[in-house]
Amino acid sequence: MSKNKFATFGGGCFWCTEAIFSRLSGVVLILPGYSGGEKENPTYNDVCTGATGHAEVIHIEYNPAEVNYSELLEVFFKTHDPTTINRQGLDQGSQYRSIILYHDSEQKKVAEEIIKELSEAGIWDNPIVTEVVPFEKFYKAEDYHKNYFENNKKQPYCEMTIIPKIEKFKQLFGDRLKKQ
Numbered sequence: 001m002s003k004n005k006f007a008t009f010g011g012g013c014f015w016c017t018e019a020i021f022s023r024l025s026g027v028v029l030i031l032p033g034y035s036g037g038e039k040e041n042p043t044y045n046d047v048c049t050g051a052t053g054h055a056e057v058i059h060i061e062y063n064p065a066e067v068n069y070s071e072l073l074e075v076f077f078k079t080h081d082p083t084t085i086n087r088q089g090l091d092q093g094s095q096y097r098s099i100i101l102y103h104d105s106e107q108k109k110v111a112e113e114i115i116k117e118l119s120e121a122g123i124w125d126n127p128i129v130t131e132v133v134p135f136e137k138f139y140k141a142e143d144y145h146k147n148y149f150e151n152n153k154k155q156p157y158c159e160m161t162i163i164p165k166i167e168k169f170k171q172l173f174g175d176r177l178k179k180q
Contacts (some may be wrong), residue, residue: 002157004028005064007072008035008053008135011080012088017058018080019114019162020169024180025068031059036133037099037102044142050093057101059138067176069107073114075176076100079169082118083126098128103136108132109160110178 011017014032021027034042045055062072080088082098102108111132119128149162154174170177 003064004061005069006103007060007062007107008034008103008138009025009060009071009072009076010057010097010099011076011082012056012096012098013091013161014056014058014141015158016162016165017076017080018147019166020149021058021060021072021075021148021178023166023169024067024072024173025176026063026065026071026073027060027178028063029061031138033057033059033075034095034136034139034141035059035135036131038061044105045143047095048093049127050095054095054096054139055097055099056095056141057099057138059108059140069110070114071176072113073100075169075173077091077114077118077130078172080132081124081167082128085122089139098130100130100132102132103135105142108134 016034018030022030033046033058034054034057039052042054044051046052076107086094086097088096100111115128149158152158
């Protein structure tokens, strides 16, 4: 039996990224939170100011026997826009930046290789601006952020922003969906 591993990504609003990755086979646990900044123990209100340096991220525990780090990155890059600085859709601010917080040198190497391959493939009109930085600290978001989409499906943001992202994920990765 293989030991679970961890990955930490920020691809805009953590409500969106959590809703997507929670459907991926091999993902054991997801915690929304904050990372990549300076302020100790930030709150959602602190992070929303853009002054803490933190991004909204998801901290993923995954089973590498079911999904590997490269596959996680594939989902990450295909379900957000890695070419916009401090923005995803209507969400604007440094807390919504595209960021990979690597946990070891292998994750760093894989992330940099994939970014190079994607850049050379010319998939996007603009260059990839995703930050690749070492994971240092993760601060769990307030409890009401956990499973936000599942608990608030009728909220307008969920209907207009998250549901289309989930549908795109299902189209692209239907064969990798968790069994219900």
